[in-house]
Structures are given as structure tokens and as C-alpha cells.
Amino acid sequence: MLFPNDIESKLGFDKIRERLAVKCKSAMGTELAEKVRFTADIDLIRKFLQQTDDFKKILESDGAFPSNYYLDARPALAKARVEGAFLDERQFRDISLSLTTIDSCVRFLKSHKEEYPSLYELTNGLEVSAALVKSIDAKIDDDPKVRDNASAVLQNVRRNISQKYQQVRKTLESAFKSAAKEGFIPDGASITVRDGRMVIPVSAEYKRRIKGFVHDESSTGQTVFIEPATVLEGNNELRELEYAEKREVIKILTELTDELRANTDSLKRAYRFLGVVDFIQAKARLALELDAVLPAVKEEQTITWKEARHPLLFLAHRNTDKKVVPLNIELNHDQRLLIISGPNAGGKSVCLKTVGLLQLMLQSGLLVPVGEESEFGVFEDIFIDIGDEQSIENDLSTYSSHLSNMKFFIRNAKLKSLCLIDEFGTGTDPQFGGAIAEAVLDDLKRKEANGVITTHYSNIKNYAEEKPGLINGAMKYDMANLEPLYELEMGKPGSSFSLEIARKIGLSHKVIEYAKEAIGSKNIDVDNLLLRLERQKQKVIERDRALKSKEKEVSQLQSKYQRLLEEMETNKKSIISKAKQEAASILKETNREIEKTIRHIKENKAEKKETKRVRERLTQLKGKVEEEKKVIPAVVQKEDGPIGIGDAVRIVGQEVAGEVLSLKGNGAEVQFGDLKSTVKLNRLEKISKGQSKQINKQRSQPNNGLNLNQKFAQFSSTLDVRGRRAEEVFSIVDRFIDDALLFDISEIRILHGKGDGVLRSVIRDYLRKSNLTETITDEHVERGGAGITVVQLK
Structure with missing residues (x-):
């Protein structure tokens, strides 16, 4: 049930219906739009909504749904039901076009029944007579006229008409030329037709000079239109042929009408379907317009x-x-009645009307402009009390009208009712109006009615705060600029900001102070409390916004840092690898130079001058080797176990070692020489004290050169890595290959043992990836077999 009778105009639903009707293509759709009504049948509501949503998807996907010739043939069908009646050519043409549209709609929906099942259901039991359409198209052309070949009789009559017309025309033209030669014809005149008969125009003074029948005269009387006697018989025959044509056309149309009459029931269903489709597409177009x-x-x-x-x-x-501030609202079993308060022109009434209009639209089968995650319940009643209802005829004041509405609410409201009341209790003495409003509210609460109520009364706000099933809501207000924000905030009452608005518009301080005293300190304190809470909340919102902005900035910086760190690690590995290759190349070159130098000295029998020159060249090579050596980081052996206080550690990937002073969460305080620093544990690796001293010594003392003789004397072409862990073998193998290349040794052996084959597989996989190895094979069976890997270096 809806109350009052003009609820649609009060909520604006009449304007929605008007927009809907305009979007219909036919009178059938328009009639359905004008009949849109509120219903509480949830199955019907869901059906209507789903149909509209399916059609909206068709429009959004540009599904090429038939959109032309939504013609209303119902008047023609009603005429055709009368025995002996016949439809004209235009009516038959409209029926043919509209039936073709109906057939196209049915074909589309049947071919998309999986996508749009709710619309496909409309085609159930629907048949369009293809034979009827074929018959109409065979006898009616696009002009629309009955086709010449609609019957043999008609074809013969029209052929005779054409021939007779040419004869009469030829005779009349001869008479016209003779009269013109005699000067009987006015200047610029020509052969014409009067009363369906061909005539010639003659000047009035010469009308008796030409034998024939006068059919008409001009408005001035200066020209008469004469049918010459020579064409009188021919025109009579032509007229008889035209009557025969008309009789045959009526006969053909009557036969077509009889055929149509036999399909009247199926045609009525077809046009009812076309009207429904037109109506649904209008609802879908309205939904797109409203988003x-x-x-x-x-x-x-x-x-x-x-x-x-x-x-x-x-x-x-x-x-x-402009943008509409959206409404977020929730009513449920625990909070059935929402009491909205706030300043005038702050959006309370708009909020209330939005609830009423959207609920009315949904229960009328229309899609609604809300977020997709929204949920709607179904109400059996919608009652509203909005606006000035003063009635001169019934001698009712505004307040009396409000009370009459409240009486109706109290008598009829129930669990499934939605009550919308604007400016609750106003129109009379605030003290009594507030008390009566509170009593009405209490009755609605007891009946578990649902609703939204706007008010300025403090007692109503207090009642909502204390009683279960009710909740306060406030229209937010910009305290800095004293402007409404038109945004609903649920869970707290709002202030009317009366004094603040009065200050803003410029009322004197004296007047405002007087008002404060008249209001009383208690009410002022409550209002001030609301003001302070609002200001504090807005400050919190601003701080939260600023904090989120900072967090976003920090997140961006962190991402940038992580990206740079990854790039640095990638570049570091690339630089080290390149440096190793260059160093190996230089060392190999140096070794060759040494051998060449020794051979040269021997060949020159150690002449002092030549020896001095060669030594200078070796010194240059030594300097080059020393420079390259500086870019190759030392291989450090990590120690097992967790990092503890007093342990020697190194920063991963850097030649920096120190001692742990203390542990703090996931970080450690480390002494690096004279510097103390806190470093995260995942960036540290544990090393021995000796390695720590060696690293610090290398960092603090200059390198004294490369003793190739001593290193060559200590070098062995077989490397024993048995008992080593896989992760520490790679650096040992790298150093071993570097030394072999330094001394120009092309074949080396790595003793890893057989065991379960894990260490062998790891080492060989690693060697295959190196660009310094040529071949990798097992040792001879008698000398160790698969327990030793033989490597040929490039």
C-alpha cells in the first residue's frame, strides 16, 4: 500500500515515469510505461529487474537487437475482427513490417537464450505466421499499393486503363492544340483533370466555341474547364475501368483480411510481446541514462x-x-528507524526522498542508481509525510495535516512498512510538538516499523540514542567554512548549527548572546559538545588523510630503494664476473711474458742492457696486475651457526668486517673499526676472527705485489674438495681455475669422491655454465674414475 495518493509526485516518481514513456518506440510500450505500479511480490520484482538487466546487457554489448517498426497494429486487428470489413494497403504494410520485427526479436532471443534467459521466456508459446507475411508482401508493395499481379483480373484491368488513358490523352491533346491555335486557351495553361476526368482550360468568352461538357471554372470565372465531346466516351470508359479496378482491389484486400482474421489470437499475443519488449528496452535505456x-x-x-x-x-x-554526493545507508533488524538531524539545507530531505524514490523504483521493476554491492529489502507499504499539506477545503493547518498522517501511520504501520517522515513534529509549539513526535516514534518502534525520519528536536535525538532498534544519523557539515557537505554519517546525532549559521550571515553579537541565554546553558552545552566532536572528528580525518599520504610516499620510496638495490646487486655480479675474466686474461698474458722474458734473457746471454729493459717491462705488467687485483673481492669462508655477541661478521657482498656488540630484534650493533653501526641480521654473515683480521689488514695496508714464483711452487693441478658443502665449493673452484689460468695450465683435476654423487653433480653443473672450460670428463678408471673430474680449460 502507498500513502498518500500523491506519493509518486511527492517523491518524483511521476517524472521517472515520464522519462520512461518518452523512451518507448510504440504506443503499446508507452501504455505499459504509464501503468507501471508498485508491487510487493518479490518474485515479480526479481523477474522485472532481471529482464531489464538482461536488455541493458544487450544494449551495452551492441547486440544488434531489432529497433525499427515497433508499430501498433491493434486498431487494425480490431477492425479485421468484423465480418465483411477489410484493411487498407497502409494497414497491411504496417502489419507486415511489424510482424517482421517481431519475428526478428524472437529469432534473436532464441539464439541468445543462454545469455538472456529471462527475455527468452517471453517467446514461450509465441508464433508469427510466416505465411501471412508472405501473402501480404505478395499483394502489397512498398508504396503501399496493391500489386498489379495480385490477381489476373486486376492485372488486365490496369493494362486496359493504361491503354484507354493513352487514347483519351492523345485525343484530348489534339483538341487542345486546335483550341490553342484558335486562341481559345489562356497563356501558360495545360491539360488537367476535374472530377476524375481529363479536361482542357478555355477562356470563358470562347466556351461556346468548343463542343463538350463544362466541369468547372476558375475562381475568377475567366477560365472554364471543358471535356471535349471527342473524349467524352473515352473518359466514360476510363471511369468504368477505374471502378472495376477499385472493385478488384477491395476483393483482394477482403481476402487478405479474411486470412488475417484467422490468425487474430496469435497476432494479439505477438503484438503484446512487441509492446513488452518495447517497454523493457525503454527501462534498459533509462537504466543506462541513470547509471x-x-x-x-x-x-x-x-x-x-x-x-x-x-x-x-x-x-x-x-x-x-556537478557531482551528486552519494548516500550510504543501512537499516536492518537491529536499527529499523533512522533519525537524521543536521542544519537546514544540509540534505536531510534529499536523503529521505532518495530512500523513498529508489525503493519505489525498485518495487516497480526499475533498476536503481546504487553501487553493485547494495542490497534491497521488499516492503509491503511505503508511507510518507513530506512537505506542506495545508488544506483550505478541509480547513486543515499544516500541523493538523501532519497529525492526520501520523494517525494513519499509527493505524496501518507494521513490520513490513517503510515510513518516511520529514521535519518530524514541526508546525506547532516545539515543546508539545516534540513530545507528540516522541510518542508517535515510540508507537512505530513498538510495531517494529522501518523508516527514515528527519528532525531538529533534541528529545527525538536522545530517544534514538537510548532505545534499541533506533539509530541516529547526521548530515555532515564543514566547520571551517560553515557549509553543508550533503553526506550522511550514521551512528551519531547532528547539530542544527543555528548559532553558527546566524554568525555567518551577520547577526549581531548581542542578538546571538541573547539567544544563548534564552536557550539555556544545558542545551548550549549539548550543542557545543556536538560542535567540538565534529571539529575533532574533522581534524582526525585530516590527520588520517595526511598519514595515508605519507604512508603512500614511504611505500613508493621503499619500492624505489628495493629496485635500486636489485639493480646494484645485478650490476655488482656483472662487474665482478667481468673483472675476474679480465684478471685471468692479464695473468695468462703475464705468464707468457715471463716465459718469453726468461727465454729472451737466455738467448741474449743476460746482457745487462737487455736485462734491464726486460725488467722494466715486467715491472709495468706487475703494476697492471696489481690494479686488476684490487677489483676482485676476496673469497670469504662463512662460519656455521647463528650470529651472537662477540662474533666476527662481514656485510654480505662487501669487504667490510667487524665485531657484534649487541643484538636488537632483527638487527645487530656492529663495531667497524672506529665506527659503530646498526645493521639488519639478514645483511650479515658470520666469519672467523682470523678472516676478519685479514680483511681489515688488506683494507688498511697496501699490497706488496704478486710473488709468482712462490705461488707457482705451491700450486697443484689437483684440487681436493671432499667433505666440503656444495655452497662453499663454488668459490674454491673459482680460485683454483684462476690460479691454473695464471700459470697457463690447461688441464686440472677436481677430487670430489664418488659417494652419492651430489657433490660431483653440483660441481659439474657449475663448470658447464662457465665460459672458461672446454671439456669435462671422468678420470681413468684405474686412477679414480667418476670420483675425479678432469677439466680441460680454454
């Missing part, structure tokens, strides 16, 4: 709306590029 969606529809009385927008306000603001 409306299909929300979840539940049987219980609930409202959980996200981003809800008043449709008419949305359309009005869109034309001016």
Missing part, C-alpha cells in the same frame, strides 16, 4: 545501500557537470 544497476533483492525488510544517488538530482547535476 543504474541490478542490486541484490531480499525478502526481509532491509536497506544496505552503497553509493546511492537521487536519479533526478543526478540527471540535473550531470547537465551542469
Whole structure:
């Protein structure tokens, strides 16, 4: 049930219906749009909504749904039901075009029944007579006229008409030329037709000079139109042929009408289908215009709306590029009645009307402009009390009208009712009006009615704060600029900001102070408390916004740092690898130079001058080797176990070693020489004290050169790595290959043992990836077999 009778105009639903009707293509669709009504049948609501949503998807996907010739043939069908009646050519042409459209709609929906099942259901039991359409098209052309070949009789009559017309025309033209030669014809005149007969125009003074029948004269009387006697018989025959044509056309149309009459029932269903399709497409187009969606529809009385927008306000603001502040609202079993308070012109009434209009639209089968995650309940009643209802005829004041509405609410409201009351209790003495409003509210609460109520009365706000099933809501207000934000905040009452608004518009301080005293300290304190809470909340919101901005900035910097770190690690590995290759090449070159030098000295029998020159060259090579050596980091052996206080550690990837002074969470305080620093544990690796001293010694003392003789004397071409862990073998093998290359040894052996073959597989996989190895094979069976890997270096 809806109350009052003009609820649609009060909520603006009449304007929604008007927009819907305009989008219909036919009178059939328009009639359905004008009949849109509120229903509480949830199955019917879901059916209507799903149909509209399916058609909206068709429009969004550009599904090429038939859009032309939504013609209303119902008047023609009604005429055809009368025995002996016949339809004209235009009516038959419209029926043919519209039946073709209906057939195309049916074909489309049947071919997309999986995608749009709710629309496909409309085609059940629907048949379009292809034979009827074929018969109409065979006898009616596009002009529309009955075709010449619609019957043999008609074809013969029309052929005779054409021939007779040419004869009469030829005779008349001869008479016209003779009269013109005699000067009987006015200047610029020509052969014409009067009363369906061909005549010639003659000047009035010469009308008796030409034998024939006068059919008409001009408005001035200076010209008469004469049918010459020579064509009188021919015109009579032509007229008889035209009558024969008309009789044959009526006969053909009557036969077509009889054929159509036999299909009247199926045709009525077909045009009812076309009207429904037209109506649904209009609802879908309206939904696209409003940016409306299909929300979840539940049987219980609930409202959980996200981003809800008043449709008419949305359309009005869109034309001016303004944005509508969306409404977020929730009513459920625990909070059935929402009491909204706040300043005048702050959006309370718009909020209330949005609830009423959207609920009315949904229960009328229309999609609604809300967020897709919104949920709608179904109400059996929608009652509203909005606006000035002063009635001169019934001698009712505004307040009396409000009380009459409240009486209706109290008598009829129940669990499944939605009550919307604007400016609750106003129109009379505030003390009594507030008390009566509170009593009405208490009655609605007892009946578990649902609703939204706007008010300025403090006692109503207090009642909502204390009683279960009710919740306060406030329209937010910009305290800095004293301007409404039109945003609903649930869970707290709002202030009317009366004194603040009075200050803003410029009322004197004296007047405002007087008002404060008249209001009383208690009410002032409550209002001030609300003001302070609002200011504090806005400050918290601003701080939260600033904090989120900082967090975003920190996150971006962290991402940038991580990216740079990854790039640095990648570049470091590349530089080290390149440096090793270059150093190996230089060492190999140096070894060759040494051998060449020794051979040269021997060949020159150690002449002092030549020896001095060679030594200078070796000194240059030594310097080059020393420079390259500086870029190759030392291989450090990690120690097992967790890092503890007093342990020697090194920063991963760097030649920096120190001692752990203390542990703090996931970090450690480390002494690096004279510097103390806190470093995360995952960036440290544990090493021996001796290695720590060696690293620090290398960092603090200059390198004294490369003793090739001593290193060559200590070098062995077989490396024993048995008992080593896989992760520490790689650096040992790298150093071993570097030394072999330094001394120009092309074949080396790595003793790893057989065991379970894990260490062998790891080493060989690693060697295969190196660009310094030529071949990798097992040792001879008698000398160790698979327990030793023989490597040929490039």
C-alpha cells in the first residue's frame, strides 16, 4: 500500500515515469510505461529487474537487437475482427513490417537464450505466421499499393486503363492544340483533370466555341474547364475501368483480411510481446541514462545501500557537470528507524526522498542508481509525510495535516512498512510538538516499523540514542567554512548549527548572546559538545588523510630503494664476473711474458742492457696486475651457526668486517673499526676472527705485489674438495681455475669422491655454465674414475 495518493509526485516518481514513456518506440510500450505500479511480490520484482538487466546487457554489448517498426497494429486487428470489413494497403504494410520485427526479436532471443534467459521466456508459446507475411508482401508493395499481379483480373484491368488513358490523352491533346491555335486557351495553361476526368482550360468568352461538357471554372470565372465531346466516351470508359479496378482491389484486400482474421489470437499475443519488449528496452535505456544497476533483492525488510544517488538530482547535476554526493545507508533488524538531524539545507530531505524514490523504483521493476554491492529489502507499504499539506477545503493547518498522517501511520504501520517522515513534529509549539513526535516514534518502534525520519528536536535525538532498534544519523557539515557537505554519517546525532549559521550571515553579537541565554546553558552545552566532536572528528580525518599520504610516499620510496638495490646487486655480479675474466686474461698474458722474458734473457746471454729493459717491462705488467687485483673481492669462508655477541661478521657482498656488540630484534650493533653501526641480521654473515683480521689488514695496508714464483711452487693441478658443502665449493673452484689460468695450465683435476654423487653433480653443473672450460670428463678408471673430474680449460 502507498500513502498518500500523491506519493509518486511527492517523491518524483511521476517524472521517472515520464522519462520512461518518452523512451518507448510504440504506443503499446508507452501504455505499459504509464501503468507501471508498485508491487510487493518479490518474485515479480526479481523477474522485472532481471529482464531489464538482461536488455541493458544487450544494449551495452551492441547486440544488434531489432529497433525499427515497433508499430501498433491493434486498431487494425480490431477492425479485421468484423465480418465483411477489410484493411487498407497502409494497414497491411504496417502489419507486415511489424510482424517482421517481431519475428526478428524472437529469432534473436532464441539464439541468445543462454545469455538472456529471462527475455527468452517471453517467446514461450509465441508464433508469427510466416505465411501471412508472405501473402501480404505478395499483394502489397512498398508504396503501399496493391500489386498489379495480385490477381489476373486486376492485372488486365490496369493494362486496359493504361491503354484507354493513352487514347483519351492523345485525343484530348489534339483538341487542345486546335483550341490553342484558335486562341481559345489562356497563356501558360495545360491539360488537367476535374472530377476524375481529363479536361482542357478555355477562356470563358470562347466556351461556346468548343463542343463538350463544362466541369468547372476558375475562381475568377475567366477560365472554364471543358471535356471535349471527342473524349467524352473515352473518359466514360476510363471511369468504368477505374471502378472495376477499385472493385478488384477491395476483393483482394477482403481476402487478405479474411486470412488475417484467422490468425487474430496469435497476432494479439505477438503484438503484446512487441509492446513488452518495447517497454523493457525503454527501462534498459533509462537504466543506462541513470547509471543504474541490478542490486541484490531480499525478502526481509532491509536497506544496505552503497553509493546511492537521487536519479533526478543526478540527471540535473550531470547537465551542469556537478557531482551528486552519494548516500550510504543501512537499516536492518537491529536499527529499523533512522533519525537524521543536521542544519537546514544540509540534505536531510534529499536523503529521505532518495530512500523513498529508489525503493519505489525498485518495487516497480526499475533498476536503481546504487553501487553493485547494495542490497534491497521488499516492503509491503511505503508511507510518507513530506512537505506542506495545508488544506483550505478541509480547513486543515499544516500541523493538523501532519497529525492526520501520523494517525494513519499509527493505524496501518507494521513490520513490513517503510515510513518516511520529514521535519518530524514541526508546525506547532516545539515543546508539545516534540513530545507528540516522541510518542508517535515510540508507537512505530513498538510495531517494529522501518523508516527514515528527519528532525531538529533534541528529545527525538536522545530517544534514538537510548532505545534499541533506533539509530541516529547526521548530515555532515564543514566547520571551517560553515557549509553543508550533503553526506550522511550514521551512528551519531547532528547539530542544527543555528548559532553558527546566524554568525555567518551577520547577526549581531548581542542578538546571538541573547539567544544563548534564552536557550539555556544545558542545551548550549549539548550543542557545543556536538560542535567540538565534529571539529575533532574533522581534524582526525585530516590527520588520517595526511598519514595515508605519507604512508603512500614511504611505500613508493621503499619500492624505489628495493629496485635500486636489485639493480646494484645485478650490476655488482656483472662487474665482478667481468673483472675476474679480465684478471685471468692479464695473468695468462703475464705468464707468457715471463716465459718469453726468461727465454729472451737466455738467448741474449743476460746482457745487462737487455736485462734491464726486460725488467722494466715486467715491472709495468706487475703494476697492471696489481690494479686488476684490487677489483676482485676476496673469497670469504662463512662460519656455521647463528650470529651472537662477540662474533666476527662481514656485510654480505662487501669487504667490510667487524665485531657484534649487541643484538636488537632483527638487527645487530656492529663495531667497524672506529665506527659503530646498526645493521639488519639478514645483511650479515658470520666469519672467523682470523678472516676478519685479514680483511681489515688488506683494507688498511697496501699490497706488496704478486710473488709468482712462490705461488707457482705451491700450486697443484689437483684440487681436493671432499667433505666440503656444495655452497662453499663454488668459490674454491673459482680460485683454483684462476690460479691454473695464471700459470697457463690447461688441464686440472677436481677430487670430489664418488659417494652419492651430489657433490660431483653440483660441481659439474657449475663448470658447464662457465665460459672458461672446454671439456669435462671422468678420470681413468684405474686412477679414480667418476670420483675425479678432469677439466680441460680454454
